[in-house]
Each structure stands twice: as C-alpha cells, then as structure tokens.
Amino acid sequence: METKVMKRFFGLADFLEEQRFLEEQHKQGWKFIKFEAPRKYTFEKCEHEDYIYRLDYNEEEKDEEAYLQIFQDCGWEYLMKYQTWYYFRKKKLSLNESDQEIFSDNDSKIDMIKKVMWKQMLVLIPFVLFLPIFITAINHFLNEDIVFKMIWIVYILIMVFLLSMCVHNIIKLNKLIQSLANPLDDHENK
C-alpha cells in the first residue's frame, strides 16, 4: 500500500484544526494511519471520501474499554491514542446528520475543553514555583562570566517561549468556551 508522511504541528489548543486537516487529507484520498510526536502524520492511499475525524480528550484510563465500546457502538472507528487524546473517524452520511458528532450538546463540548484547559494550567505551576529561584539567579547573573551569561540567556528565551505558548493556548481555549457558551456574541471581531 502506498503511504505518505506529512509534518504538521498542532498544539494542545489546535484540535479543531487537526480534525479539519485529517478530514481534508481523507477527502484527497489519504486516510490517516498514525501520528507520532511531535509532528509526524502517516497516511495511506484510499478512495476520495468524506470522513469525519474527531479527537476526544479522556483522562480516565481505567475505564478505557467501556469508553471505546460506546464510541464503537455509535459507529466510530477508533484509530489511536496519543497521551490522553483519542482519535476517531466515521464515514459522513448525508442522511443522518445528527449522528455525526461525538458531543451532542454544548455543555459536554465545553466540559471537554475545560479539561484540556486545566491540563494546560497545570503546566504553569512549575513556572510559578521556580520564580523565586529565577529572580535570585538573575541577581547573580550580573557578576558572572560570559559563558554563564550565554547559557542563562538561552535558558530564559526557551522559558519565555514555552510560557507564551501556554498562555496562547489558554487564551485560545477560553475563546472557544466563550463562543460555545454565548454563540450570539461576535468573537471574531477584535
């Protein structure tokens, strides 16, 4: 079977984009086989078809069999899991449109996004805990030699990058929640 590999990066808050990417590939005749971190997607050649791809976030591992069974009963093909993300797909049928979502009401959609957001917030805890050490280190910084300074600058740049990614994710997830909770407000204009 002919396969292809694509490199794409989707962050914690980009699951909607990732779903769309996988649907687009399937439509073009490439069905999703697997994802390998951080950004490797493998596809296999197939018919050009409309499939729905959905990612669910589930932390309860002990109940996994019952969890997957419900999805299977509802016609979802389980593809793989990556950490706490589960990948599913289902053929799109024009007849049965109400049957094409894993979440049928807003409350459950919002519940899922909140879980993702909490996970992202937990990542922030070490940043806060290390802050005092960080500040003392900055004081020493001024009278250290050049090599030490270089290492510190690189370290700080990496930290700033990670921190801003975290904050970006949290803002994006929060926006998603707001647009689900108040669909009539215009969230795009700003």
Place this chain on the structure above:
Amino acid sequence: MEDKIKRVYIPMTETGFYILFCLQTEMHGYNIIQKVSSMTNGDIQIGAGTMYGSLSKMEKDGLIQFTKEEGKRKSYIITDLGKKILDIEIKRIERLYKNSQGVSK
C-alpha cells in the same frame, strides 16, 4: 451535599434528563442512546462523548450506580438520590408545562 447536587442538576439539560429518566430501568450507554432516539423520533441523538461523560459524572455524583458489565458495556441504574433529583425535575417541568398552557395550579 444534596443542595449542591440540586444546584448542579436542576434545571437539567435535555440530555441529562433523558439519561436519568431511562436509567429507571437498568441499561448501558448505547441502549440509552437508542431509546432516547426512538422516544424523540430521532431528534435527539446523544453523542458517544456526551454519553460517556454524562454517565461518569452522574456516577461520581451518586445519581446512578454501576450494576454490571456485559462484554465491555457497563450498565447502570438510578439511585435513591437520582430518583429524588429526577422527581424534582419532573415536577418543575410539569409546572412549566401547565403554566405554558395557561392553566392555573
């Protein structure tokens, strides 16, 4: 504790109501999805993620309890607390309905 549960579950979402209502008899998740679909002429099709999430939440909050596992399907039934909550919700909906009909009391 019970007051807290009341505050969370009343008024109930339509999905939540149907799940709790169905679990007056023992059932598993997919049973409930099918039953609700047929009760509502296919208008309400509960999603797999919504069903799984609701069942875990209701079990955690003590409204329903796990009864048995058949194959990989877990069955549940309503608890006394669940019945109480369902009863309050049904009364609320009945009053809503009566008022919408313009009938007093």
